[in-house]
Structures are given as C-alpha cells and as structure tokens.
Amino acid sequence: MSLTLSHVVLPTYTKGLATLTHILNAAADYAKANGLDADAEFVGARLVPDMLPLSFQVQNATNTVRRTLARLQGQEDQPWADGETTIAQLLERVEKARELVKGADAAVIDAKAGEEVDLPFGPKITIRLTSQASALDQGIPNFFFHLQTAYAILRSKGVPIGKRDFIGNFITLPQQ
Template identity: 30%
Template sequence: MSFSLHAATVPSYLQILRGTANWLDKAESFGAESGRSESEMMDARLAPDMFPFNRQVRATAMHSQGAIEGCFKGQFSPDLSPPPDSFAGLKERLGEAIGYLEQLDPAEFETLIGKPMRFVFGSADVPWAADQFLLSFSMPNFYFHTTTAYAIMRAMGCEVGKMDYLAGMRTAK
C-alpha cells in the first residue's frame, strides 16, 4: 500500500487543530476562573523574545491551511497581520483552517508532489518542492507553534494535559 502526501499531512493537521480548538475552551474557562484577563492570556509568552500566545495559535493555522494554500499558489509568505485578540477569534481562525483542510480533495493534493514553490519573507526567497516544504518546514513549524501555545497555557497554570493536545488519535478500529 502506498502512502500519500495527503495521508502524511492533513489528518495530523486536523487532529491537532481540533485538539487545540478544544483546549482553547479549557484555557478560556481557566482565565475566567483565575481572574486573568483575556488580554493577559493573549499576550502571554514563554520567553520575552518569543511570540505571544495568540500569535502561536494563529501560526498553527498558518502552517497548515496557509502553507497548503501557498503550495497550490506556488508561493508561501508568513501572515504578518495582527493575530486574533480573543479566544473567540482564535477559535474562529482554527475553524477556518479545519474547514479548509476538510474540503481538500486528496487526489488534487497529490499534485503538489514535486511542484515548485517558493518561501518568500523579507529578503529571503527560498525555492522548494511543495511536498518537501510541507514535510520539512511547515509541519515542524506547525508542531512547534502548537506545542508552544500549549506550553504557555500550562505555564500559566491551566490544566490541559497530553490527551488534550493529542485529541482524536486515529487508533485501530
């Protein structure tokens, strides 16, 4: 049995995006119960030189939906617009990414294999094959930003656990 690019990426993106959307509910409740403002939570960071929580969450959508859209267009550039400033906005953005990924045609997705595309950011203009961009750049960034957002909430005292992060594992039936 062959393993497709779609199978190697999209189900994992969906698993973690759905899990993130669910633990955002826990984080929002934690904020309300602990008296932390939504603004404080959106701005929380693990270190001063790291992106804040809301940008970390937004990056999960960017490195899934945005990366795939960039592969189809032939160019990906990071989203530099202001990130959502509320849990509702973050959940909406994740919902957009989930909806986009759910409607992808697996056969059309396979046309990305070997397709030339570019990563353009500032003075950087890096050529890639779309499949290698997704597997060696976008997916690692996706997991990095999702894990960092999760770690920020854990560091604030929110009771999210590994099963919240892993949500919806695809086990044998």
C-alpha cells in the same frame, strides 16, 4: 494502499487544529472556573519576555496551515489579518483554518507533490523545493512548533492540560 502527501498533511493539520481548539477551550474553562478574564490572562501571555504571545502562536499555526495548503494546491496565498485579541476570536480563526483543511483537494495535493514551489525563508531568502518537501520539511514542523508553544504558554499559566490533551487528538483508538 501507499501513503500519499495528502494522507500525511490533511489528517495532521486536522488533528493539530482540533488540539488547538481543545487547549484554547480548556483555557477559557479554567479562567471561568477561577474567576479570571481569559482574554487578559492568556491572549498576550508569553513563556519569556522576548517570545511572541499566545495570539501570535495561534495566528502563525493557522497561517502555516493556510500557506502550506495554498502552496500544495498551486493557489495564491490569501493572507488573513492577524488582529485577534480574545480567546473567542482565536477559536474562530482556528475554525477558519479547519474549514480550509476540509475544503482541500487531496487529488490536487497528491498530483502536485513533486512540483517545485517557492518557499520564503526569512525576509530575503526564497528556497525552491518540491511541494512535498515544503510540507514535510517546513509546513508540518513549523505548525507543530507553534502548536506546542501555544500549549506550553497555557500550561505555564496554570491551565490544567497535559500530554493527553496535546496528543489525544492524534491517536486513533481501535474500535471496541
């Protein structure tokens, strides 16, 4: 079996969104166990003052999934409001992105892999490249940037998560 674009994109997003759900739940559990308000403690948390907060990281990771899947399937992107202020709302948003991945049409993604698409790159620049290049060179790296930043923010706030929590969903263990 040859590797297709859908074989790369769909499992990567599925596993990454599962990781995002896992670390957000870990934050909620940590807050509850320590008598903290998870929403007040984590949603607006940043690594440094000039960085955007956890809420933005989750929003942008899920926006990347939504935009990439729309582009790969030749669909118009349907923007979501970015107004989440609680961990529960962020988890709902991640679940919404997971449903998009589940509903994606692998055959369409693979058929359109070589077609050219427009990729906005900043407010004034649009790059024309193949659907495959847009996913592999921008969609997946951007998704991982925001996923890893969300992880780092929560880790910096004391949530007891580690490498296994981040990478565990990406590893398929052999059947025993």
